[in-house]
Amino acid sequence: MRLLFDSFWRAVAYGLKPKVMVLSFLPLLLMTALALGLGYLYWDGVLASVRLWLESSALMTSISGWLQSFGLGNLKIVLAPLIVIFAMTPVIVVCSLLVVALMMTPALTAMVARNRFPSLERKRGGSLLASLWWSLVSTLLALVALIVSVPLWLIPPLILILPPLIWGWLTYRVMAFDALAEHASSEERREIFRRHRLSLLGIGLFCGYLGAAPSLIWASGVLFVAAFVVLVPLAIWLYTMVFALASLWFAHFCLAALQGLRTERAQAASAPTPPDAMPPDSLTLPFSHAPDRPEPATPAQP
Secondary structure, three states: OHHHHHHHHHHHHHHOOHHHHHHHHHHHHHHHHHHHHHHHHHHHHHHHHHHHHHHHOHHHHHHHHHHHHOOOOOHHHHHHHHHHHHHHHHHHHHHHHHHHHHHOHHHHHHHHHHHHOOOOOOOOOOOHHHHHHHHHHHHHHHHHHHHHHHHHHHOHHHHOOHHHHHHHHHHHHHHHHHHHHOOOOHHHHHHHHHHOHHHHHHHHHHHHHHOOOHHHHHHHHHHOHHHHHHHHHHHHHHHHHHHHHHHHHHHHHHHHHHHHHHHHHHHHHHOOOOHHHOOHHHOOOHHHHOOOOOOOOOOOOO
């Protein structure tokens, strides 16, 4: 727990540095251009399809009638945009995570290593191709989990629980691997994952739930159409900063854990072997190697 909280406060302090703020603008520009471009091309068509589905759905008709009975019939107007935005939010979150992992994590990890662990040997146990493959497989698994869990989102509490859980698991998988890719060997990375799996998963889940907060700003753009163009980049920038914080947290935690693992192994290798641990053949008595004494001569019989 000491390592967990120590790495957290260090990550927060590093996140306030001007260099980190500057690095966050490149993913922001890329993701904002992507989101607004796709919205410009496909927003009207997707919105019309969702409205058509709502009008033809018996369940949505009954829900609309229930809202009318409470004087909330106007909510039907914003229901279709809300569905589209909530459906696109996981995609935006996953893309933001991958863009941060690609554009920011190597630079942030190098900054942490340079400032805190300058003498830490780089064994390069994870290549760029291995990192991309690991991120791709983890992302596909997360997207499958999101798609499978969509029907459960209709249960009010679960929509606030399941997506952040999946985002947190994906954050843990991607960020922890990238934090150790340059400095740890494959065997060291597996050992750190084995020893600190719960702590690493806890960091991912915390950042996953923290990343759910910008979704409220993203969704509020429907209710404030005039500010929608401003709120969407703001939400994406918050996603970027959350994942930058996660990247720094994983970097501090994983590199400190790696240094501790190597120190532990070096001490174990240099420690003298206790007698109880020596093989039986090596436990010889002092006189076992003494030369054999000659037998006394037997006097001859007359």
